[in-house]
Amino acid sequence: MKAIIPVAGIGTRLRPHTYTQPKVLLNVAGKPILGHIIDKLVENSIKDILLVIGHLGEKIKSYTVSSYPDVNFEFIEQKEPLGLGHAVYLAREFFEKDDEVLIILGDTIFDFDLSKFLKSKFTTIGVKPVDDPRRFGVVLLDGDNFAKKLVEKPTQPESNLAIVGIYLIKNPKLLKESLEEVVEGEIKTRGEYQLTDALQIMLNKGEKIKVFEIDGWYDCGKPETLLDTNKFLLEKNGMNFRRLGKLENVLLIPPVYISPTSKIENSIIGPYTTVSDGVEISYSIIRNSIIGDDAKIQNALLESSIVGSGAVVKGDYKRVNIGDSSEVEFY
Ligand code: UTP
Secondary structure, eight states: OEEEEEEOOOGGGGTTHHHHHOOGGSSTTTHHHHHHHHHHHTTTOOOEEEEOOTTTTHHHHHHHHHHOOTTTEEEEESOOOOOOOHHHHHHHHHHHSSSOOEOOOTEEEOOOOEEEEEEEEEEEEEEEEEEOOGGGGEEEEOOBBBEEEEEEEEESSSEEEEEEEEEEEEEHHHHHHHHHHHHHOOOTTBBBHHHHHHHHHHHTTTTOOEEESSOOOOOOOOOOHHHHHHHHHHHHOOOOOGGOOOOEEEEEEESSOOTOOEEEEEEEEEESEEEOOTTTEEEEEEEEEEETTOOOEEEEEEEEEOOOOEEEEEOOOOOOOOOOOOOOOOO
């Protein structure tokens, strides 16, 4: 089976990081987001992967090709991010003759039994009930658990089942035709060509679409969700003590990820902290944070922070000279 991963988006919600790094290469729990996804595909013997690249696409190309020599990658460029439907439309020649194709978004980490999902006999969409479905595509079901209607970002949602970004398509030819109808017919929702709209066309043409509820769905699209995902993955994977960096007078509060090429001294790190390659930290306390490659942190207290590659953070110690029973608060 082939997989398509659209990774051409600009990642505006994760600026300033995404000005220089593609979102999918941001490090979560010691690995780029895209690495977590590709590892899962490879575990399930999927080795033909097409990436729809755009913004900072060359970086994605060199990361994937050098990190996964055994995977057959193909790349297609989406020059303008006109929507997920448009990204998959550009990939149509890659899958149109196949019996099935898997589509998986580049900024979503899944922790579930993918092999079970892949066994489905029908076109299947990963879903999860959410409190506020207005930011998502949603699915309305008929009595037999098949989709009867799909709506992208509804203002008045009729269902709370959100589409979470993994799709198994059992009729790729019909998907291709439906995407052509959307893109060539200029059907846009909220200014973009939507994959959800193409799936609705498939439904209208008689395709049976099942849903598959996914609990382990971790969005990485915003700073808060990126940090939550980092926390979840570190909690799950614990701590790799065999390959820590150079540590001197350091207290680690697990779970943390510490790159073997980092250098930390006189500091307290953790819990829920990722320290990437080449990072140098001294005299600092850092928790619930992601520190990017080659960043330097000195004398700093950091919490819920994302520090970009090569960034420098220098803090300061306060001096006080206060008498008995005084009360001082620093913000
Ligand atoms: P998002 O909707 O999260 O868009 O895309 P984005 O650009 O990545 O982020 P924001 O909204 O600006 O913060 C979900 C997935 O679909 C891809 C993205 O790269 C991401 O993996 N995508 C989206 C495309 O490949 N092309 C598009 O035109 C839109």
